[in-house]
Amino acid sequence: MATKLFVGSLAWATTDDNLKAHFEAAGTVLSARVVTDRESGRSRGFGFVEFENDDDAKKAIETLNGSQLDGREITVNEARPREEKPRY
Numbered sequence: 001m002a003t004k005l006f007v008g009s010l011a012w013a014t015t016d017d018n019l020k021a022h023f024e025a026a027g028t029v030l031s032a033r034v035v036t037d038r039e040s041g042r043s044r045g046f047g048f049v050e051f052e053n054d055d056d057a058k059k060a061i062e063t064l065n066g067s068q069l070d071g072r073e074i075t076v077n078e079a080r081p082r083e084e085k086p087r088y
Helices: 016-023 054-064
Strands: 003-008 029-036 043-051 075-078
Touching: 003 054, 016 029, 016 043, 016 054, 043 054, 054 075
Parallel strands: none
Antiparallel strands: 003 043, 003 075, 029 043
């Protein structure tokens, strides 16, 4: 089963490809996405990486949390389900 990780404190210049390459050291990455602002298209400073299996995801958390990516120290932890917010 795939495991999704939250990656925070990304540099504005970090791309999906940079993110994926950084996390491939821990195992097989299914997807890597930097979240961008809808209006400006600029990075919001966080993203998500999805691993093929739980063991690779755990390895990524242990080895890559606090590592340097594009000059920034990133935070890595398991992604939580998105909270539904009421729309007004």
